[in-house]
Amino acid sequence: MRTQSRRRPPRATLAAVAAGTLLAPLLSGCWVGAGGAGSGGDSINVLMVNNPQMVELQKLTKAHFTKETGIKVNFTVLPENDVRDKISQDFANQAGQYDVATLSNYEIPIYARNGWLHPMDAYVAQDRAFDQQDVLEPMRQSLTADDGKLYGEPFYGESSFLMYRKDVFAAKGLTMPAHPTWQQVADLAAKADGARPGMKGICLRGLPGWGELMAPLTTVVNTFGGTWFDKDWKARLDSPEFEKATKFYVDLVREHGESGASQSGFAECLNNMTQGKVAMWYDATSAAGSLEAKGSPVKGKVGYAPAPVERTKSSGWLYTWAWGIQQSSRNPDKAWKFVSWASGKGYEQLVGDTSGWSNVPAGKRASTYDNPAYRAEAAAFEATTRDAIEGARPNDPGVQPRPAPGIQFVGIPEFTDLGTKVSQEISAAVAGRQSVESALNKSQKLAEKISKEYEGR
CATH class of the missing domain: 3.40.190.10 (Periplasmic binding protein-like II)
Incomplete structure (x- = not known):
C-alpha cells in the first residue's frame, strides 16, 4: 500500500476517468424505434432500457403524451448492458444525440459531477403539478448530486x-x-x-x-x-x-x-x-x-x-431507473415535459386504468401507496416494499x-x-x-x- 496521499484531480481528469471506466465496446443489441433521427423542433430522442415498464411507456406515449403536447418522441430501446454502454458514450462525449436517457442512482451522481446532465431544480420549481415532495425521500436524495442539485427523476424504484x-x-x-x-x-x-x-x-x-x-x-x-x-x-x-x-x-x-x-x-x-x-x-x-x-x-x-x-x-438496497436530461440536449424544455409526464402521478393513473395497477411503475411516490386501487391490487407486498425503500440508508x-x-x-x-x-x-x-x-x-x-x-x- 502506498502511504503518500494524492491530491484530488481536477474536474477534467475526473471526467476522463469516468468516461474511460464507464465506456465499453458496444454490445450487439436489439434496436427499437427511431433513435437515429435527430431531435429538435417538436421532437426529442429518448434512449431507454428494454424492461416491461419501459416498453409499456413506449406504447402509451404517442396516444397520450404526443397527443397532449405535440412533442414527438423517438425511442431507442436496448437491453441493459447495451443501453448503459450507449448512454455512457453519448453523454460522456456530449454528442447530444439523445435528449433523455434511463440512468440509475449509481450513474446520475457521477454523470452530474462531470457536467454531463442538465439540472432539474428550476423545472421542478415551476412545475407545481409534478409535486416533487411526493417523490419518496430516499429517491430524491439518491438523485441529488454533491452540489445539492437534482439531476434525475425516478420512473420506478425498488429495494x-x-x-x-x-x-x-x-x-x-x-x-x-x-x-x-x-x-x-x-x-x-x-x-x-x-x-x-x-x-x-x-x-x-x-x-x-x-x-x-x-x-x-x-x-x-x-x-x-x-x-x-x-x-x-x-x-x-x-x-x-x-x-x-x-x-x-x-x-x-x-x-x-x-x-x-x-x-x-x-x-x-x-x-x-x-x-x-x-x-x-x-x-x-x-x-x-x-x-x-x-x-x-x-x-x-x-x-x-x-x-x-x-x-x-x-x-x-436502494435502486431506481430514472430519467436524466443530457446537458447538451437541444430541447431541454421539451425533454423535461416528457420526464414530468413519465414520472408523474397522471402516468401512474393512466397505467392503472389501461393495464391494471399491478403494472404501475411504483416505488417512487408516496401517493401511490395511499391509492386504494393500488393498495388493493398490491396488498401482499406494497407495505413491505414502501417500508424497505423508506428504510434504505x-x-x-x-x-x-x-x-x-x-x-x-x-x-x-x-x-x-x-x-x-x-x-x-x-x-x-x-x-x-x-x-x-x-x-x-x-x-x-x-x-x-x-x-x-x-x-x-
Missing part, C-alpha cells in the same frame, strides 16, 4: 426483501420472523430444503456482475459489519467481517440454494420461485409484481419479509462511515469494473472452483488499486 412460500412454511410448521436475521434464514432454508420434490431452501444470485451477484451480497456484507472501503479509502475485502459475510452467503447457496447457482441471476431466481423450485428468495422488491401477476402459479402463496439483518437495523448502510454513497454498490466510476471482477472470483467460489479465502485474496488486490487512486481525497 430488496425476502420472499417465501407461505403454504410450504405452513406445511412444514415453519414461521417467518417479522424481522428475520440471516442466521434465522439459513436455519429456515435448511428445514425447507426438500419440502417438496426438487425444491431447494433458497435462491440467491450467483451470476457474475456488479449488478447481479454483488448487489445482494454487498447488502449481506453491510449488515455483517463489512465494507468495501473504509472512510480513508483503505480496501477492506480482507477484513474478518467481509470474509464472514461472503463465506456465509456462499455456504448458504451451495448447501441449500438452487441448482446452477453460479449462473443464476435475477431472471433465473424469478423463474425458480415462480415454478416452485425454491421455498425462499432474497432479491428486488420489484419481483413481487411478477409473482403476484394474473396467471402466476404462486400468486397468493408468497409472503414478504424485510431484508434479513445481523448488525444493522435494516439492510435493503444509501449514505450510511453499514456500521462504519463510508467514503462514497451506495448500499449495493460503491458510488465511484471504477466500481463497474471492480465489482464485476470481484463477482467473477466469488462466483467461482459458488461453483466450487476455489475457496472464499482465495477469491477474497484476489479481490483485495484488485480493490487496493482503487485505494491508491483515492487515498487522501
Whole structure:
C-alpha cells in the first residue's frame, strides 16, 4: 500500500476517468424505434432500457403524451448492458444525440459531477403539478448530486426483501420472523430444503456482475459489519467481517440454494420461485409484481419479509431507473415535459386504468401507496416494499462511515469494473472452483488499486 496521499484531480481528469471506466465496446443489441433521427423542433430522442415498464411507456406515449403536447418522441430501446454502454458514450462525449436517457442512482451522481446532465431544480420549481415532495425521500436524495442539485427523476424504484412460500412454511410448521436475521434464514432454508420434490431452501444470485451477484451480497456484507472501503479509502475485502459475510452467503447457496447457482441471476431466481423450485428468495422488491401477476402459479402463496439483518437495523438496497436530461440536449424544455409526464402521478393513473395497477411503475411516490386501487391490487407486498425503500440508508448502510454513497454498490466510476471482477472470483467460489479465502485474496488486490487512486481525497 502506498502511504503518500494524492491530491484530488481536477474536474477534467475526473471526467476522463469516468468516461474511460464507464465506456465499453458496444454490445450487439436489439434496436427499437427511431433513435437515429435527430431531435429538435417538436421532437426529442429518448434512449431507454428494454424492461416491461419501459416498453409499456413506449406504447402509451404517442396516444397520450404526443397527443397532449405535440412533442414527438423517438425511442431507442436496448437491453441493459447495451443501453448503459450507449448512454455512457453519448453523454460522456456530449454528442447530444439523445435528449433523455434511463440512468440509475449509481450513474446520475457521477454523470452530474462531470457536467454531463442538465439540472432539474428550476423545472421542478415551476412545475407545481409534478409535486416533487411526493417523490419518496430516499429517491430524491439518491438523485441529488454533491452540489445539492437534482439531476434525475425516478420512473420506478425498488429495494430488496425476502420472499417465501407461505403454504410450504405452513406445511412444514415453519414461521417467518417479522424481522428475520440471516442466521434465522439459513436455519429456515435448511428445514425447507426438500419440502417438496426438487425444491431447494433458497435462491440467491450467483451470476457474475456488479449488478447481479454483488448487489445482494454487498447488502449481506453491510449488515455483517463489512465494507468495501473504509472512510480513508483503505480496501477492506480482507477484513474478518467481509470474509464472514461472503463465506456465509456462499455456504448458504451451495448447501441449500438452487441448482446452477453460479449462473443464476435475477431472471433465473424469478423463474425458480415462480415454478416452485425454491421455498425462499432474497432479491428486488420489484419481483413481487411478477409473482403476484394474473396467471402466476404462486400468486397468493408468497409472503414478504424485510431484508434479513445481523448488525444493522435494516439492510435493503436502494435502486431506481430514472430519467436524466443530457446537458447538451437541444430541447431541454421539451425533454423535461416528457420526464414530468413519465414520472408523474397522471402516468401512474393512466397505467392503472389501461393495464391494471399491478403494472404501475411504483416505488417512487408516496401517493401511490395511499391509492386504494393500488393498495388493493398490491396488498401482499406494497407495505413491505414502501417500508424497505423508506428504510434504505444509501449514505450510511453499514456500521462504519463510508467514503462514497451506495448500499449495493460503491458510488465511484471504477466500481463497474471492480465489482464485476470481484463477482467473477466469488462466483467461482459458488461453483466450487476455489475457496472464499482465495477469491477474497484476489479481490483485495484488485480493490487496493482503487485505494491508491483515492487515498487522501
